Amino acid sequence: MSGYHFLFVPGPSNVPAAVQQAIHCPMEDHRNPTIPDLIMPINEDLKKILLTKTGRVVFFPSSGTGCWEAALQSTLNMGDKVLGASFGQFSMLWLDMCKRLGFEPITMEEEWGTGANPENYHKHLSADKNHEIKAVLVCQNETATGVRSDVKAIRKVLDDLNHPALLMVDGVSSVASYEFKMEEWGVDCVVSGSQKGFMLPAGLGILGVSQKAIEKMKESTYPTCYFDVVDMMAKLDGGYLPYTPPVNLLRGFRVAIDLILKEGIENIWKRHHRLAEGTRQAITNGWGLNLCAKEEKWYSDTVSAIVVPDGADAVPVISTAFHKYNLALGAGLAKVAGKVFRIGHLGDLNECMLFGAISGAEMAMIDNGIKVEPGSGAAAASKYWTENPGDK
């Protein structure tokens, strides 16, 4: 197919040219003496992105899913109770992993299109007088429904109850894109992945751990090897990994981190918000369609799930976009399959790219008989972006 591939799934996100060029490097021995010069500054710089001073950040050759596992295995013991809300494919899968690994998840089902409900966390934690719940899981950004949860509010529940459980956050599709403050919010474990806000190909899981989490690791008897965080911290301190890392990806990681630090994490949050809001204007004011996220407080700045009108099917819209317009949109998963399509708006992104995604999705809807006014998406986004130039 001619022209750029328009990649608008909510991750992998688009990789900047400078990062692609850095990854495209000669292969090298992962034990060569220059490796610590690469690794050790990354160890420090990641703290500036996750916003922790006292915590640690490690990374694994894995997807974000691997770091879900690393966080659980390294800090908990077999049979420990964990509490979490399920309101989409990914918040559900993390709790499912807890079960598969031998923990005892307490799952709070929330309506898809909403997020973590602090009141329900409060109910369970206040009833847990013996502190049998060892970890509280929150998915900050539910990629399946385009929902943001309020991590600070869950921290407040724990604080109000003086509950000692670890606070674990899935920040795979929020970290380095919209507001996340590990230290200030008292997050003990936060999981991310290279292929979202970090603007890399998939291949690196990123895990932030607090000193409290590190203390808990000493008490853990859970059998770990690949995802042993204690091992990983010790090896990274020496400038290497315990096993073969993808060094070319780490060369790209270096450049991606430089780009993030140069733009500034708060500027990145602002850019994502402005681009997300323009996209939402296209969806709601332009097309007159609904977001899957039920209320404004749930709106995600990295992905919008768009509900197609009653009787319409999102599947052929996605297929038309891909095959006719070289545009990859995100599919609806599980409960919302066929009911929504998703536009990812995270990572290395600008207005012109989003115009392609918005107007391309619009043509794919029109081609499939969904009544939206041609140009209405671009009109609403354009109006928002010209009236709200941000720091530009």
Added chain:
Amino acid sequence: MSGYHFLFVPGPSNVPAAVQQAIHCPMEDHRNPTIPDLIMPINEDLKKILLTKTGRVVFFPSSGTGCWEAALQSTLNMGDKVLGASFGQFSMLWLDMCKRLGFEPITMEEEWGTGANPENYHKHLSADKNHEIKAVLVCQNETATGVRSDVKAIRKVLDDLNHPALLMVDGVSSVASYEFKMEEWGVDCVVSGSQKGFMLPAGLGILGVSQKAIEKMKESTYPTCYFDVVDMMAKLDGGYLPYTPPVNLLRGFRVAIDLILKEGIENIWKRHHRLAEGTRQAITNGWGLNLCAKEEKWYSDTVSAIVVPDGADAVPVISTAFHKYNLALGAGLAKVAGKVFRIGHLGDLNECMLFGAISGAEMAMIDNGIKVEPGSGAAAASKYWTENPGDK
């Protein structure tokens, strides 16, 4: 700046990923024994793109401008008269080159926004009873004004008068993009460059020559060396160049030619026409602005020059697009500086890319106080593309 750079000047055009990857190859000795396996099929395949069976196609490490020079030097003699129409920066420059090189150009000035006028060619050629005019120059696509000229009509003038002058065509920004038929149209020399329809970085000039042109080379006493077409043909026949070629660019050339032959030259013309027409709909029906090209018969399928309203200045529009929206638009040149901006729509291109260019240019106009309706460009383009799906 974040996100893709939207490159919408009328060349260099966007380079497909497969071509970029091919260019990004290890350096190699340009005299190594595998080079003829690269060069000799290119010699043959270029004929399929320029549509000549009896002619030859050569290429130089140069820009298209270099092949303007090669065509003139190799076939003419010092002091020879050449006839050409000037109606924009590039048609003007080719005639200027004729003067600088010691030929005697007869320049027919045409209004910018129109193209080569067959009646004026007829006037001069019919008066040239002694056949002192040795070459007739036509710029098929005037990139400065977005104007296409009718090469067939000029051929007909020569045929009707039985005039023996060589027909030379500047096809830099038309060949491999819209209709050009070297053999059928009786073109003796056609000049192109790698950075337009051929979807490569700049660096290769491409020159097609007819058997009649090759015969004329025998009579030429013009001093040539670098741009000696006879030398180049002989060396290319052996699978090498007379001097150092950029072999990495030739590796990319191979892949670009493969992409062109796979899509099919007539399909490429159709795709360019459909994308160009959507862009024109955005400009005229959407924005209510005028093209620099005065009439439909002059419309170029590779570049549109858009006239900003009276009193407005195109320069800050182009600057805003570049600095605020990461979008490179073409500037107005010479006579139309400040009066027009240009959108190139050639090469490796699709609808979503053009939506970025159209809506980005629209925002840049709005930012500079030019009254266009937000979204009106995308609306008109979208309507055209969904109602005219082509072969999709």
